[in-house]
Amino acid sequence: MALLQNTPILLSIFSILFAQFIKVPIHLIATKKLDWSLMTSTGGMPSSHSAAVTSLATAVGFETGMDSPIFAVAAMFAAIVMYDATGVRWQAGQHAVIINRIRNELTVFFNEVKHWPEKNEDEKIKELKTLLGHKPSEVFMGALTGILVSVLFYNLF
Structure with a gap:
């Protein structure tokens, strides 16, 4: 299956999983509280969205060259995703x-x-999710994570 041989997408998926996993120990160090739910949540340090798109763009750059139109598309896509993470989603x-x-x-x-x-006590009001977006530092660290994953892969393999 060709999809399983697509290195940029595999690195991007790995970057998401790695960034989500690393949120747990980072949160533990920062707060002294273990929270496994961070592995499946949005927001937090580092941004898995940023890790994914920068890993993808970096891998595409390695595969096609930094002067290719497809790298330009991937880089702009990454920039828009990271801008959105710190802007609209954070707000x-x-x-x-x-x-x-x-x-x-x-x-x-x-x-x-x-x-x-007449109000039933079992009727709990579900709170809105507040951890949606990222601080700029979280996006930066996610971007750095994604870039490092791809750079390490292409330089080691």
Whole structure:
């Protein structure tokens, strides 16, 4: 199967998996708390999205040359993904923090005022996910991770 012989995509997938895995020990060192859920979450250090797209662009550069049109496409794709991770997705996470706070405060207020006897206690309000985007440092470290994965691969194999 040709897809399994496509080095750029394999390195990109490896970079995602590596970046997701490394989030757990980084979080443990930073907070002294072990959180395995980080392996499947968005956000955090390093950015697996950035690792994937920079690994892909770097591998395409090695395969086709840095002056090829396909490298230009991969590099621009990487830049847009990383810009989005620090812009729109980061802001969406910040909005979720505030919306969750408002919802919690309103719930307390209405429970105190009306006691809501008809409200079922099993009905929990699901909070919005707040870890959506990345800080610039997380994107930078993700980008560096992806580039290093591809550079190491092409220089060792």
